[in-house]
Amino acid sequence: xxxxxxxxxxxxxxxxxxxxxxxxxxxxxxxxxxxxxxxxxxxxxxxxxxxxxxxxxxxxxxxxxxxxxxxxxxxxxxxxxxxxxxxxxxxxxxxxxxxxxxxxxxxxxxxx
Amino acid sequence: xxxxxxxxxxxxxxxxxxxxxxxxxxxxxxxxxxxxxxxxxxxxxxxxxxxxxxxxxxxxxxxxxxxxxxxxxxxxxxxxxxxxxxxxxxxxxxxxxxxxxxxxxxxxxx
Numbered sequence: 001x002x003x004x005x006x007x008x009x010x011x012x013x014x015x016x017x018x019x020x021x022x023x024x025x026x027x028x029x030x031x032x033x034x035x036x037x038x039x040x041x042x043x044x045x046x047x048x049x050x051x052x053x054x055x056x057x058x059x060x061x062x063x064x065x066x067x068x069x070x071x072x073x074x075x076x077x078x079x080x081x082x083x084x085x086x087x088x089x090x091x092x093x094x095x096x097x098x099x100x101x102x103x104x105x106x107x108x109x110x111x112x
Numbered sequence: 113x114x115x116x117x118x119x120x121x122x123x124x125x126x127x128x129x130x131x132x133x134x135x136x137x138x139x140x141x142x143x144x145x146x147x148x149x150x151x152x153x154x155x156x157x158x159x160x161x162x163x164x165x166x167x168x169x170x171x172x173x174x175x176x177x178x179x180x181x182x183x184x185x186x187x188x189x190x191x192x193x194x195x196x197x198x199x200x201x202x203x204x205x206x207x208x209x210x211x212x213x214x215x216x217x218x219x220x221x222x
Contacts, residue, residue, distance in 0.1 A: 006154075032209050034209070034210070034211075036213075041216075042215060042216070043202055043204075043213030043214050043215050043216055044155070044202070044213050045213070046210055046211070049209070049210070089154060089155060094157065094170075098160065098206075099143075099145055099157050099160045099170060100157075100211055101157065101171075102147075102154050102155040102156075103154060104152065104153060104154035105154045105155075
């Protein structure tokens with residue numbers, strides 16, 4: 001089955017800097033790679049996703065890149081703000097392409 | 113727009129007791145999921161369901177039972193709670209690729 005590895009586990013940046021979180025996956029048949037943001041005491045929420053037929057997708061200050069050959073994908077946050085502080089999870093498709101298999105999460109801290 | 117709701121939000125129970133966590137969604141999504149979240153492990157899939165009366169095991173199903181008699185409900189039962197089942201449990205649903213999560217149920221087994 002799918003295995004998703006996520007790095008780093010913690011990341012501290014200054015406000016205005018960029019943050020990059022990287023994930024690798026094992027199942028070359030996976031085609032869908034979402035990123036979720038989880039704020040304290042809440043459930044994870046989808047912030048951006050990418051499918052295997054594109055290499056990059058942007059939405060304002062966040063972007064995701066995908067390298068299918070190397071089986072890795074990354075989340076890029078530019079001009080970070082204190083409200084970006086949260087736990088971020090990457091995921092890949094699990095069994096039968098339905099349930100998601102998540103990485104272990106990255107705790108991002110943005111200090112002002 | 114209620115979305116997906118979980119109850120109870122917080123529960124303390126004793127070892128060996130049966131506990132049921134409820135999950136209800138108002139979107140008529142076909143897929144529903146239960147994940148548990150633990151420090152150092154991220155989110156791990158317990159069970160999922162593709163439709164009413166269809167359920168399947170995830171990564172960590174042992175000690176849990178699920179049912180799906182109606183599309184909108186997907187309860188998770190711990191038949192005999194153990195301390196290792198202390199965790200935050202998230203129910204989720206999906207009508208396509210995007211999975212939407214509930215707010216979580218904090219369960220402590222003492």
